[in-house]
Amino acid sequence: MRRKVSLFTIVNTIILLLVVVVTLYPFIYMAAVSLSSSTYVLKGEVTLYPKGFTLDMYTLVLKDPRISQAYLNTIVYVTLGTAVALTITSMGAYALSKREMFFSKGFTLLIIFTMFFSGGMIPTFLVVKSYGIMDTVWAMVLPGAVSTWNLLVMRTFFSGFPPELEESGRIDGLTDLGIFFRIVFPLSKAVFATIGLFYAVALWNNFMLPLLYLRDPDMFPLQVVLRNIVLAGQTNSAEAASVGADNMIVEESLKFATIMVSTVPILLVYPFLQKYFVKGVLIGAVKG
Secondary structure, eight states, rough: OOOOHHHHHHHHHHHHHHHHHHHHOOOOOOOHHTTTTTHHHHHHHOOOOOOOOOHHHHHHHHHHHHHHHHHHHHHHHHHHHHHHHHHHHHHHHHHHTTTTTTHHHHHHHHHHHHEEEEEEOOHHHHHHTTTTTTTSSSHSSSTTSHHHHHHHHHHHHTTTTTTTHHHHHHHHTOHHHHHHHIIGGGGHHHHHHHHHHHHHHHHOOHHHHHHHHHGGGGOHHHHHHHHHHHHHHSSOOOOGTTTOOOOHHHHHHHHHHHHHHHHHHHTTHHHGGGGHHHHSSSOOOOOO
């Protein structure tokens, strides 16, 4: 029996295909330009695939001391920030998922309130400055350590656990922390992987916090260095002038190569965590 395809499915498929094309084309174009010889870029002959294949732009990018230092800084910020954010968010969400917790609904409402009304940029800046963590790693980690949305997702996830699991743990003499680490955590790998990826991507792409809280150029993450290169079209490498005759083309190719270097690493993480998305984010999902 042939299955009928509804009009909604056809329209939805067409729209999604258009979204895919609009999303992928700039990425493919930037990759092609960054891998092409400046001569072909100057003639406007590069579209979807590189011409005059060369890695000169990537050599320049990776040799730039700012890029290597920024890469190291970003990896530190992402690793430490994700670990801190997951720890605080998961423990807070687990506590709020317990109905017997004192004033749990009130705390939840207060946390939801912060999702719509924040303290503002200047008050947050003054708080960070008063704690003396300007120009430190913690300035990149602590201000964004908790996302209200992520906390609510994890809270709802934890709320779906059968009470019998915790009761069996208490019979064995486990405390609340013991139940969390020995029972809840092993059964929550999906939501930890998903929320962890959300935090990691946010930290990887973040450039607002370093602009506010970092003054030392040696502390800048990759995105700030990328922003400076894209806006100013500058490079510290003396080899830039020898790559091509037209400096503007070199700058454009260099910008695209820098964007690719900063984007591809985080994209490579997605295929390994994609299988956890539906189970990890689905509100009220069955755990196990």
